[in-house]
Amino acid sequence: MVAAEETYKALELSSGWFLENAWLIALIPAVAFALIIAFGKKMPFKGAEFGLVSIGASLVIATGAGIQWMQRTDSADHGGEAAQGAFNGIRGALRAAEGAEAEPFIEPVVSQWVWWQNSGLEFGIGSHIDGLSILLLWLVAFISLLVQVFSLDYVRGDRRYTHFFAALTLFSSGMLVMVMASNTVQLILGWEIMGLCSFMLIGHWWEDAYNSHSALKAFFTVRVGDVGLLIGVAILFFGSNQWAVDNLGSNGFDIRAIQAWALSGDGSSWTLLMASVTLFIAAIGKSGQFPFHTWLPDAMAGPTPVSSLLHSSTMVVAGVFLVARIYPVFWEGFNIANGGLSFIAIIGGITIVIAALLAFVQDDIKKVLAYSTVSQLGYMMLGLGTGAWLPAVFHVFTHAFFKCCLFLAAGSISHSGSHHSFDMKKDMGGLRKFMPITFGAWCVSTLALTGVIPFAGFWSKDEIIDNVGDAGYTFLFWVGLFGAALTAMYMTRATYLTFFGEPRGAAAGIHLDDDHGYATEHRETLVTAATIDRKLVSVGAAPQSLGAAAAHGDHDDHDGDHGDHHDDHHDDHGPHESGKLILVPIVILAVLALTSGFANPTPLAGDALGLNLGEGVELVKKYVEPRPEAVSLDIAAGHAGESLQLLEPGGFVPQSESGGEGEGAKKTGCGRSTPEVGTVCYFPAVSHAVPTLSKILLSLGVVAMGYAAAIGFCIAFYKNKHPKLVGLTERSRIARSGYLFLKNKYYLDALYQNVFVYFVSRPLAKATYWFNQNVIDAAVDGVGAGGKRAGEFVYKNIDQKLVDGAVNASGTIASETGHGLQPIQSGRVNHYASLLFGAAAVGAIVLVILNVS
Amino acid sequence: MLAVNFLLLAAVLFCIGVFGVIARRNAVMVLMSIELILNAVNLNLIAFALMNNNQEGHVFALYVIAIAAAEVGVGLAMVLMIYRNRKSIALDELSEMKG
Numbered sequence: 001m002v003a004a005e006e007t008y009k010a011l012e013l014s015s016g017w018f019l020e021n022a023w024l025i026a027l028i029p030a031v032a033f034a035l036i037i038a039f040g041k042k043m044p045f046k047g048a049e050f051g052l053v054s055i056g057a058s059l060v061i062a063t064g065a066g067i068q069w070m071q072r073t074d075s076a077d078h079g080g081e082a083a084q085g086a087f088n089g090i091r092g093a094l095r096a097a098e099g100a101e102a103e104p105f106i107e108p109v110v111s112q113w114v115w116w117q118n119s120g121l122e123f124g125i126g127s128h129i130d131g132l133s134i135l136l137l138w139l140v141a142f143i144s145l146l147v148q149v150f151s152l153d154y155v156r157g158d159r160r161y162t163h164f165f166a167a168l169t170l171f172s173s174g175m176l177v178m179v180m181a182s183n184t185v186q187l188i189l190g191w192e193i194m195g196l197c198s199f200m201l202i203g204h205w206w207e208d209a210y211n212s213h214s215a216l217k218a219f220f221t222v223r224v225g226d227v228g229l230l231i232g233v234a235i236l237f238f239g240s241n242q243w244a245v246d247n248l249g250s251n252g253f254d255i256r257a258i259q260a261w262a263l264s265g266d267g268s269s270w271t272l273l274m275a276s277v278t279l280f281i282a283a284i285g286k287s288g289q290f291p292f293h294t295w296l297p298d299a300m301a302g303p304t305p306v307s308s309l310l311h312s313s314t315m316v317v318a319g320v321f322l323v324a325r326i327y328p329v330f331w332e333g334f335n336i337a338n339g340g341l342s343f344i345a346i347i348g349g350i351t352i353v354i355a356a357l358l359a360f361v362q363d364d365i366k367k368v369l370a371y372s373t374v375s376q377l378g379y380m381m382l383g384l385g386t387g388a389w390l391p392a393v394f395h396v397f398t399h400a401f402f403k404c405c406l407f408l409a410a411g412s413i414s415h416s417g418s419h420h421s422f423d424m425k426k427d428m429g430g431l432r433k434f435m436p437i438t439f440g441a442w443c444v445s446t447l448a449l450t451g452v453i454p455f456a457g458f459w460s461k462d463e464i465i466d467n468v469g470d471a472g473y474t475f476l477f478w479v480g481l482f483g484a485a486l487t488a489m490y491m492t493r494a495t496y497l498t499f500f501g502e503p504r505g506a507a508a509g510i511h512l513d514d515d516h517g518y519a520t521e522h523r524e525t526l527v528t529a530a531t532i533d534r535k536l537v538s539v540g541a542a543p544q545s546l547g548a549a550a551a552h553g554d555h556d557d558h559d560g561d562h563g564d565h566h567d568d569h570h571d572d573h574g575p576h577e578s579g580k581l582i583l584v585p586i587v588i589l590a591v592l593a594l595t596s597g598f599a600n601p602t603p604l605a606g607d608a609l610g611l612n613l614g615e616g617v618e619l620v621k622k623y624v625e626p627r628p629e630a631v632s633l634d635i636a637a638g639h640a641g642e643s644l645q646l647l648e649p650g651g652f653v654p655q656s657e658s659g660g661e662g663e664g665a666k667k668t669g670c671g672r673s674t675p676e677v678g679t680v681c682y683f684p685a686v687s688h689a690v691p692t693l694s695k696i697l698l699s700l701g702v703v704a705m706g707y708a709a710a711i712g713f714c715i716a717f718y719k720n721k722h723p724k725l726v727g728l729t730e731r732s733r734i735a736r737s738g739y740l741f742l743k744n745k746y747y748l749d750a751l752y753q754n755v756f757v758y759f760v761s762r763p764l765a766k767a768t769y770w771f772n773q774n775v776i777d778a779a780v781d782g783v784g785a786g787g788k789r790a791g792e793f794v795y796k797n798i799d800q801k802l803v804d805g806a807v808n809a810s811g812t813i814a815s816e817t818g819h820g821l822q823p824i825q826s827g828r829v830n831h832y833a834s835l836l837f838g839a840a841a842v843g844a845i846v847l848v849i850l851n852v853s
Numbered sequence: 854m855l856a857v858n859f860l861l862l863a864a865v866l867f868c869i870g871v872f873g874v875i876a877r878r879n880a881v882m883v884l885m886s887i888e889l890i891l892n893a894v895n896l897n898l899i900a901f902a903l904m905n906n907n908q909e910g911h912v913f914a915l916y917v918i919a920i921a922a923a924e925v926g927v928g929l930a931m932v933l934m935i936y937r938n939r940k941s942i943a944l945d946e947l948s949e950m951k952g
Contacts, residue, residue, distance in 0.1 A: 827951030829883070829944045833874045 010161035012366040014075040018064035019109040023127040025058045025137050026176035026190075029144075033170040035845040040162040045152075047162040051169040056177065059141040062134070069109075073623050076104050105629035105682065106130070108256070112182050116697055121251055125189075128182035128255060132324060132622035134391060136179040138318070140317040140569045143313040144172040144402050150408050151305040153581035154415055158303075164204060170307065171197035179321060182694030183253040184233045187325075191286070191318060195222050199844040204301040214301035214741055216695035221295035225285015229322075232279035236329065239271040240433030246428060247680065255326060262328035263670055269332070278345055279322060287319025291382060293374045297358075300366040300422075304411030307366055311373040312404035317396050320380045329382070336387045339471070347384030349479045351378030356486035360493065363425045365410045368494045372449065373403055375483060379464050384478060388467030388688045390600075390625045395460035398596050399618065402448035402456060409442040412586060413498065416578040424497040425504070428747050434578050439499050441590035446495055448593040450488040450703055453696075457840070458599030462699050463689070470689030481702045489713075496714040517648065602691045624820045626683035628670035867893035880932045880942040884925060891921045902921035 033056030071074035112126030127133075148168060155164055174197055178190025203215025233253075240261035241252030247264075251259045261267060263596020282801065283289070289654030300307055310316060321345065323330055334342035357372035362368045376399050415420050417435050421427035432439040448455035451462055461484065469477035577583070600620035670681035824835070864891050873886025895914045903908025936942050 825951060829947065829950035830875055830878075833871075833883075837871050837875065 005398060006636070009637060013071050014111055015066070015421050016064075016068035016071070016348045018061055019072065019129055020111055022061065022065045022129045022133075022137070022180060024140065026055050026127075026180060027174055028054045028061075029169045029173035029176065033166050033173060034167060035103070036166040037133045038787045040166060040232075046165075048148070048152055048165045049373075051309060052145070052152075053171060055141055055145045055148055055172060058172075059145055059297045062141045065129060066134045066138050069129065069131065069196060070623055072109075073106050073131075073503070076106050105627045105631050106596050107135075107631070110182055110256070111602030112694065112755065115185075122252065123185050125185050125186050127180040129180065131179050134319075134497070134628075135393065135397060135620070135624050136313075136321060137176060137487055139313050139400050140172060140175045140179065143400055144168070144309060147309045147404070147408070148332070149593070150308070150411065150582055150651065151154050151303075153579050154305055154411055155303055160204065164201070164303070167200045167204075171201065171309065174493045175318065178318060180323075180831065183255055184236065184258070185253050187255070187322070188229060188233065191226070191282075191322075193383050194315055194318060195219060196221070197311060201306040201310075202299045204303055204306065205301075208301075210842050212610070214295075214298040218295040218299045221292050222285045224283040225292060225319075228278040228281030228285070230281060234273050235271060235275040235278060236326075237273065239267045243267075246707045256682060258326055259328045259682045262326070262332050262500070263681040263684060267332075269335075271331035274333075277343060279326070279329070282383070283319030283322050284347060285299050287316050287321070287377045287381070288374045289347050289377065290354055297367045297370040298373050299364075300364065300370050304366070304407060304414065307370070308407035308411065311407060313396075313400040316377055317400070318375060320377065320384065320392065320396055323381070323384045323387065324396075326684070327389055328382070328684055330368040332388075333533065334385070336385070337684060341384040344381050345468075345473065345476055348383075349476050350383050351375065351447040352382065352483035353378075353486070354492060356483050357487075359490040364406070365413070365424050365428070365498060366422050366424045368424075368490060369403070369406050369410060372406075372487065372490070372685060375487065375845040376449070376461075379461055379480065379483070380482060380788045382468060383464040384570060386468045386471045386473050386476065387686045388464050388471070388689075389461055390621055390688065391463035391467055393624060394600050394620050395457075395464055395832045398448070398456035398460045398593075401596050402593035403444040405441055405445040405586055406449065408582070408586045409445065411440050412578040412582050415582065416576050424494065426832075427504065427780045428498045429501045430499070437577060437583050438586065441586045442495065444590045445593045446491045450491055450707070451484055451699065452703060453700060454597065456593050457598035458700075459601050459623040462696065463600075463602060465692075465699060466691055467687075467689040469695065471687060481699060485697060485706035485709075486488060489710035491713060492707055492710035496711075496718060501718055502712075516599070612708075623685075628681065628685035630670060630679035630812050634677055643704060645842070804846060856900050856904045859896055859903075863893040863896035865893075866890075866896065877944050878933065878943045880944050881929075883944060885934070887928075888921060888925065891917055907924045915918065 010365075024686045030053075036047035040050065043049060051092065076211075107129050110126065110128050112124040112128075114126040115123045115363065117123060129137075147163070149850035151164070151168065155161060155611075156388040158164060171194060174190045174193030176190070178187055178345060181187035197764040199215050202218050203212045206212040236258050237252035239252070240258050243261045243264065243266045244250050244252050244254060244257035248254070248257050248260065252258070252261075262272060285292045288344045299310060300666065302310070314705060330342070331337060334344060352375050355371045355378060359371035359375070362371065376395070380392045380395050380399075385387070385543045410422065413428065413431060413435065417428070417431045417438075432471055444455065448457040451457040465477060465480035465484065468480055670683060670685050824831075865952060870886045870891075870893060874883050876884060877883050894927045895917050898917070899911040901915075902904030902908065932942055935947065939946070
């Protein structure tokens with residue numbers, strides 16, 4: 001077995017077992033998936049133990065790798081300086097140019113094996129561990145573990161329990177593979193594993209047509225974006241391959257080579273722009289950005305743990321990760337360095353607002369959260385699109401905790417409070433008395449989501465908005481603030497409808513609709529007066545009566561139909577607090593929703609709080625953000641001396657069309673100007689906003705206004721039923737059309753369904769059918785007819801006459817010979833004897849004649 | 854020469870035997886004819902042994918007599934069985950092995 005391990009070693013950086021064996025983090029869940037499929041059903045916990053243990057092991061390794069990465073960074077900052085020798089000159093020059101103290105670039109730990117190769121081009125598979133990978137590896141493992149614990153109780157008794165855990169584990173594995181990808185091919189692998197698993201998990205209860213349609217919709221919508229990913233990777237490969245081979249000794253699939261190439265000024269701005277656009281289309285599809293966000297709310301058809309995992313740390317974050325990972329490409333492609341209004345920022349800004357508005361008209365609690373996720377992903381994209389890399393990545397980190405917590409809380413509500421319904425208007429209300437712990441966790445996460453100081457969301461979301469404003473995008477700055485206000489409003493509405501007011505429907509103990517909530521929209525129309533009456537009777541009548549028993553049995557069958565059989569609920573139908581397995585993950589996440597922001601607190605905002613956080617508290621900035629420092633090619637290529645000779649003198653020609661304007665006038669350094677000959681950059685020098693008290697107060701004020709307005713509206717509308725507000729949509733045309741516009745999701749679904757599918761797909765399908773019938777079929781038929789004729793000729797002439805003739809002739813000859821000789825075999829001894837003696841006589845005569853003569 | 858007379862006698866005996874084998878219908882008669890043929894051969898063996906003055910012909914004749922005795926025993930047993938089954942020993946009626 002040839003395993004060509006290639007570890008980049010640079011400077012005197014400390015490494016460690018966990019960093020070099022980080023590939024185990026993704027491998028262990030993948031193996032666990034196979035074990036669950038093979039042996040899961042025979043195990044005492046139906047395969048769940050494999051999932052939990054494997055994700056737990058991944059979390060341990062990821063934690064170890066995180067600690068070692070921090071040590072590595074520290075070793076570079078303190079001990080490594082002396083050992084750098086020759087490169088101090090380069091670094092010193094850059095440091096002088098920037099006018100600030102520069103920290104050395106921390107080489108990622110790359111362990112790579114050759115997966116397969118084709119005509120000298122090696123496709124590697126392995127791990128590429130840097131701060132971003134570590135952050136997400138740990139996050140994915142952590143969230144996956146909590147979600148799996150939650151699932152133990154939530155999907156207990158499900159008919160596809162084992163398969164659920166198998167898919168969940170493979171899903172985490174796919175995300176981990178993608179996050180640690182050392183080349184774009186591996187990235188696509190992880191990306192597609194996730195796409196497949198999301199299809200399997202969203203359609204987990206596929207017996208219901210709505211669920212399987214949702215799964216298909218998610219799969220196909222993401223697939224549209226995947227085409228962009230393939231094209232983008234191909235563009236990057238053809239753009240960077242030659243440069244990568246010459247300078248780094250790798251190839252155009254290597255992520256580090258792509259990063260370095262994008263910043264080297266070798267690629268034309270047109271190539272980079274096309275690559276950025278196509279890759280961002282992939283991110284739009286995966287991360288549910290406008291206009292491909294429509295699959296995300298429908299993905300709520302899956303079980304709640306799936307929604308939670310999908311929307312916090314995996315699937316949807318993949319698009320953000322893609323942009324963050326090969327950020328230099330987007331940096332150069334969209335000219336973010338010079339304040340270009342990038343495609344990413346525009347899409348992000350649009351997404352923030354439209355998704356937040358849609359969240360107002362949803363009755364399904366999970367759909368409110370889904371649109372909230374879309375909106376928050378918009379913030380991340382907005383941040384990435386305007387150069388605020390660090391806050392965007394930090395927002396991924398904090399968002400995962402509070403959004404996962406909100407989803408799990410919603411799951412807890414439906415599990416124990418509203419009898420498997422997710423409909424806020426029909427089956428919830430007043431639940432805070434019944435479910436105090438869930439309510440508390442929900443409130444903490446809501447405050448975190450809306451960005452109230454000191455909860456986690458404040459430190460990340462506010463940073464994004466602040467940086468957007470600081471980078472000069474004034475309009476997008478106000479869009480961000482407006483989005484923050486909207487977030488506060490729709491979350492207030494959801495909180496009010498769920499936890500305050502009078503209990504309604506299932507929350508009050510009445511089960512009008514037994515659809516378990518995951519198909520609310522689909523089932524709503526099916527609820528008729530007759531079904532309501534029957535359910536009311538069956539609940540109200542004495543349980544001993546035959547009719548009630550029959551109705552109850554019917555109800556049980558219904559549960560069984562969907563494989564969502566919760567046996568612990570048939571004795572107690574009233575709302576109550578959930579069990580420990582559900583509450584523990586929620587509480588852990590709520591604590592993190594409160595505290596995780598302090599992983600990267602802005603010092604000034606900390607001062608405003610009265611906390612003296614001191615120096616070096618911005619841990620994420622220190623350990624996760626790659627340093628925008630040039631690295632000598634000797635080190636980058638891994639073999640000294642060799643590559644420098646390959647370097648042509650004119651290798652680094654400054655791009656006059658892209659870099660001309662900003663050069664000299666603005667800052668220099670990685671991503672601002674072309675690196676010096678013999679050096680490469682891996683990350684652009686992004687700017688960091690210096691927070692000011694006025695901006696913090698402004699954003700907090702906006703959020704507070706949002707809360708105030710929403711609370712006032714909720715009390716007036718839902719509690720007091722103010723006559724001016726109730727029925728406004730019936731009276732006012734503007735209000736009605738606005739409501740319908742939102743309720744129908746901007747008619748985007750209708751657009752896709754009726755315009756793209758009807759006017760594009762259908763004529764295309766018809767044309768394809770015509771082409772198939774008249775061209776391809778004709779050709780096939782022609783070939784078939786020719787073949788038939790040739791066959792007939794061969795049959796008639798060669799087969800029948802020649803071959804069969806020979807065969808028949810030999811048979812006939814044998815037969816005729818036999819017939820001719822038959823009389824000899826008379827069966828009579830005398831005849832035989834006469835023949836014998838006759839023959840002997842003849843023989844004797846012949847012998848005599850021969851002897852005589 | 855004396856040997857020629859022996860050989861002529863043997864030839865005559867052989868021809869009588871062959872005629873008997875071919876022409877007789879009675880199985881016992883056919884067996885007896887075979888005996889004649891064998892004895893004609895014996896005569897030839899002894900005559901040539903005398904002519905060439907060696908002993909092998911004599912020894913071989915003794916072998917032939919012994920084998921002939923066995924052959925007659927087996928042959929008569931078969932004839933007896935055929936007679937028991939078919940109440941007849943006419944050979945021309947035994948044509949089940951006709952091809």
